[in-house]
Amino acid sequence: MIKELRVAQWTSFDHATLYIDPLTIVIGTNASGKSNLLDALSFLQRIASGAGVFQAINGDVALPSLRGGMEWACRKPAQDFELEALIGVSDLQEYRFRIKVQVNGSKADLIGEELTLLTYRPRGEAPREQRLYHTRPEESGSPGIGVYFQTGTQGPGKRFDLSRSYSILTQLETTTLRKEIKEGARKVVEDLQQIFVFDPIPNHMRGYTISTLAILGAPAHRASRDRQSRGQSPHGGPWGTTEPTRQARCAAPARRRGTPRDAAQAVAASCASTRSQAGREITT
Ligand SMILES: Nc1ncnc2c1ncn2[C@@H]1O[C@H](COP(=O)(O)OP(=O)(O)O)[C@@H](O)[C@H]1O
Numbered sequence: 001m002i003k004e005l006r007v008a009q010w011t012s013f014d015h016a017t018l019y020i021d022p023l024t025i026v027i028g029t030n031a032s033g034k035s036n037l038l039d040a041l042s043f044l045q046r047i048a049s050g051a052g053v054f055q056a057i058n059g060d061v062a063l064p065s066l067r068g069g070m071e072w073a074c075r076k077p078a079q080d081f082e083l084e085a086l087i088g089v090s091d092l093q094e095y096r097f098r099i100k101v102q103v104n105g106s107k108a109d110l111i112g113e114e115l116t117l118l119t120y121r122p123r124g125e126a127p128r129e130q131r132l133y134h135t136r137p138e139e140s141g142s143p144g145i146g147v148y149f150q151t152g153t154q155g156p157g158k159r160f161d162l163s164r165s166y167s168i169l170t171q172l173e174t175t176t177l178r179k180e181i182k183e184g185a186r187k188v189v190e191d192l193q194q195i196f197v198f199d200p201i202p203n204h205m206r207g208y209t210i211s212t213l214a215i216l217g218a219p220a221h222r223a224s225r226d227r228q229s230r231g232q233s234p235h236g237g238p239w240g241t242t243e244p245t246r247q248a249r250c251a252a253p254a255r256r257r258g259t260p261r262d263a264a265q266a267v268a269a270s271c272a273s274t275r276s277q278a279g280r281e282i283t284t
């Protein structure tokens with residue numbers, strides 16, 4: 001699970017950290033950056049799923065652009081941004097994944113990436129850091145990106161030139177690397193791929209439904225009479241349904257009974273029998 005997200009020069013943020021618990025609620029005034037943080041998570045999800053850094057921001061035929069696209073990805077006037085995610089493995093271990101991207105006009109390139117395994121020690125001392133791979137800022141001018149992979153011995157590591165268009169996480173298939181590196185990358189990719197940003201659009205969710213009317217509204221005969229006096233179908237629905245919906249049939253016995261409690265029980269009983277007859281779930 002992602003435990004922390006850090007952003008630097010991302011959209012409206014200079015530097016910011018979001019601590020993530022199983023339930024995290026982000027509250028803020030309009031334009032305080034809530035959606036910008038979600039966009040950072042979407043970016044990570046996209047690159048872990050194989051999109052290039054450019055496509056992750058700009059979109060392509062199958063992927064919508066992130067809000068603001070290339071123009072607004074970096075905090076103005078910066079031309080690069082950095083994102084970091086801490087991914088928990090156990091109480092004592094987590095991976096730190098960092099990615100730095102340069103956005104220049106219509107071009108986006110990877111300029112830095114690092115994956116580190118952090119192992120915490122019992123008495124709150126600083127964690128032991130094992131850098132599984134890293135890049136060097138001083139080499140940011142070369143066409144490919146030089147990536148140094150840990151070999152388990154002293155020294156800078158084994159160097160491979162990889163593409164600047166994709167996250168290193170998704171370029172490790174063909175390279176021979178230590179098991180720890182491949183395992184770490186797999187775990188981080190899996191967790192990032194699972195990010196799901198649910199973005200409900202209110203006017204896609206609004207609509208007419210007869211079930212609300214049948215259960216919460218006026219007695220059926222009155223609602224039906226009112227609709228008839230407006231020249232609509234007695235069964236309701238904006239398009240004049242000629243037959244009551246399953247929900248309406250399901251709620252019907254409730255309206256003939258006495259107290260609200262009786263009504264609720266009747267609805268439940270009736271729904272249960274409708275459900276078993278139909279052999280599938282219905283929503284009321
Ligand atoms: N690249 C950028 N540089 C500076 N400000 C930015 C950038 N991208 C977005 N913003 C600002 O971020 C704000 C929108 O933040 P947003 O995440 O949509 O807010 P919220 O979801 O909290 O309402 C706007 O004020 C916008 O101008």
Ligand SMILES: [Mg+2]
Nearest residue numbers: 031034035036
């Ligand atoms: Mg928003």
